Each structure stands twice: as structure tokens, then as C-alpha cells.
Amino acid sequence: QQSAIMAKIQSSLIKEVIKSLAYSKKENNADYREHYKHFARLLKEWVYYDHERREELAWLLYFSHSDGKATEAMITLDDYIETNTDALKGLKHLYYLHTPSAKEWMTNPHIHKCQIRGLDVLLMTDPIDEYMLSMLRTYKEHEFANIASSEVKLPEHKEEWEQKKKVEKAEKKHKDFLGFVTTTIGEDIIDKVSFGHDLGDSLAVLQAGEWQPSAQMIKMYKAMGQDTPTIKKSLLINPSHPLVEQYMNSYE
Numbered sequence: 659q660q661s662a663i664m665a666k667i668q669s670s671l672i673k674e675v676i677k678s679l680a681y682s683k684k685e686n687n688a689d690y691r692e693h694y695k696h697f698a699r700l701l702k703e704w705v706y707y708d709h710e711r712r713e714e715l716a717w718l719l720y721f722s723h724s725d726g727k728a729t730e731a732m733i734t735l736d737d738y739i740e741t742n743t744d745a746l747k748g749l750k751h752l753y754y755l756h757t758p759s760a761k762e763w764m765t766n767p768h769i770h771k772c773q774i775r776g777l778d779v780l781l782m783t784d785p786i787d788e789y790m791l792s793m794l795r796t797y798k799e800h801e802f803a804n805i806a807s808s809e810v811k812l813p814e815h816k817e818e819w820e821q822k823k824k825v826e827k828a829e830k831k832h833k834d835f836l837g838f839v840t841t842t843i844g845e846d847i848i849d850k851v852s853f854g855h856d857l858g859d860s861l862a863v864l865q866a867g868e869w870q871p872s873a874q875m876i877k878m879y880k881a882m883g884q885d886t887p888t889i890k891k892s893l894l895i896n897p898s899h900p901l902v903e904q905y906m907n908s909y910e
Contacts, residue, residue, distance in 0.1 A: 676711065679718055691732070694720055702790045709793070716797050722760040724769060725778040731760075735797045738780060745776040747813040751803040754780040756788060768805045770858035775815050779805060808865035808892045821855035828853050828897040835909045839895070847890065854894030861899045865892045 682690040694701075698720070705715045720732040725741070733741075738752060753772060757763040763781050772779050782788065791802055803810050829836065829852060840851045857863060866889060895902055 672711070676714060676718075683718060691720065699784065699786055702784070702786050706786075706790050706793050712794055713797060716794055721754075722781040722783055723778050724755075724763055724772070724781060735780075735800075738778060739798065739800060742778050745778075745813065749811065749813055750800045751811070752780060752797060752800045753777055753803050753805050753810075753812075754782050754791070755805050756782045759783055766806075767857060767860035767863040770860065771812060771856035772805055774856065774858075775813055777813070806865060808867060818855070825853045825855050825897065832897070832906050832909075835906050836895075838909060839893070843893070848893050849890035850892045852892070852894060853897045857894065857896040857899075859899075860896055861901055862893055862895045865894060 679690075682693075701715060701718055705712055705719070708715060716735060720734055721738075722731065723733050723738070735752060755763060755766060755768060757766060760781050760783055763769060763779070769779060782791070795802060805812075832853075836851050836853070840848060843851070854863065897903070897906070
């Protein structure tokens with residue numbers, strides 16, 4: 659099976675399969691979407707393993723997303739780029755969030771910072787999405803960016819500069835309080851504790867580094883009996899939250 663003839667047959671078959679799927683997606687989209695529900699995981703596995711055709715295969719994918727105004731429940735990566743061009747303000751990013759389901763994202767505190775910027779977010783609801791993205795880092799020169807990451811870069815919004823100044827002022831004033839939170843939780847668990855802006859009504863939020871395993875992935879590791887990596891996260895606290903203000907005042 660390693661002969662040149664078999665390799666040529668394999669290459670031809672792969673091309674024909676991709677060609678057939680692309681034709682179906684373009685010409686019979688309703689049927690394609692129905693079938694996609696059943697073979698989406700296989701396509702994502704294919705994206706993971708096939709470096710040569712990775713972007714070509716990614717064109718075939720659909721994702722849930724956070725834009726409630728959209729008429730379609732799922733969109734392609736090209737749809738995302740087209741509809742978010744203005745909100746991206748020149749940044750070439752595909753913002754995404756790992757979430758257990760297409761419904762649970764609504765309570766995720768990271769979503770607020772994208773909503774105030776008018777940004778849609780791709781919702782990665784399947785554990786295999788994380789594997790796939792570890793290989794599919796970019797699509798049409800747009801880099802995938804996890805909004806739950808401490809390293810994520812978002813477009814600035816009109817009130818951001820003032821909010822950052824308030825946060826910096828609060829961090830200087832309540833430096834001892836932040837140190838108390840760090841030592842109470844434990845430096846072996848938390849990498850850094852700081853105040854954050856763009857948190858909306860959330861009291862606090864945890865951030866991990868880019869491409870670190872998500873909580874969803876760690877649960878899957880544990881379920882399979884595998885050793886889970888130790889991941890230290892950053893804790894962002896909302897200094898405007900009433901409960902945080904109460905804690906800070908009582909600490910002083």
C-alpha cells in the first residue's frame with residue numbers, strides 16, 4: 659500500500675471528496691448543513707491531521723457564535739471575517755471561546771468585553787475543537803484568539819483608556835488587598851491577582867495563557883485517567899463590583 663500508484667489514487671480520492679463537499683456546501687447548502695451535523699467531528703479531525711489541506715478543509719466548517727442578531731445559528735469562518743471587519747478595526751483575529759454548550763456562553767464573564775466592542779465570538783462547544791485549533795492557528799491570515807486568555811488583544815473601545823486609568827489607580831491604592839488575596843488563595847494556584855476592566859457585572863474572572871488546556875479539556879483528561887498538567891491562572895477582580903468594594907473597605 660506504500661506504492662506510488664496507491665499514493666496517487668489516495669491523493670486523487672482526497673481531492674474528489676473535498677471537491678464534492680465544497681460543491682454541496684455551495685450549491686445544496688441546506689442538505690450540506692443537515693449532513694454536517696453528523697460528520698463535523700470527522701472534518702475537524704481531518705483538519706487536525708492534514709497539514710497540506712488544512713485551510714481548504716477549514717472552509718467547510720461551521721461554528722456556533724454569540725451574535726444573537728444573526729439569522730443563522732451557525733456560521734463559517736468567512737462569514738465571521740466579513741461580518742466583523744468593522745468591529746475588528748484592522749486586527750486580523752478570529753475570536754473564540756471554549757464553552758460546554760452554545761447556551762452556556764451567555765453566563766461567561768469573558769463575553770462582556772466582546773459585546774461592548776460589537777464583536778461576535780465563535781463558540782467552540784466540542785472538545786475536539788481544542789485539538790483542531792492547536793493545529794489550525796490561522797485562517798486566511800487571521801489568527802485565532804481565545805477571549806479567555808490573559809494574552810488576548812482586543813480592539814480598543816471609546817471608554818477603555820479612562821477605565822484602564824481607574825484600574826491602575828485602584829491597584830496602587832489597594833496593593834495590599836491584592837497581595838492578601840494572592841496569599842490567601844495561594845501562589846501555587848494563582849499566578850497573578852490584579853484588577854481588570856471590561857468585566858461588566860462579574861465579580862472576578864480567571865484567565866489562562868494562550869493555548870493552555872481549557873477546563874473542558876482538563877476534565878476530559880481526567881475522565882480518561884490521564885495526568886493533568888498544573889496550570890496557574892491569573893485572577894482579574896472587578897474593582898467596581900459592590901462586594902469587592904465592601905471587601906476593600908473592610909480590609910483597610
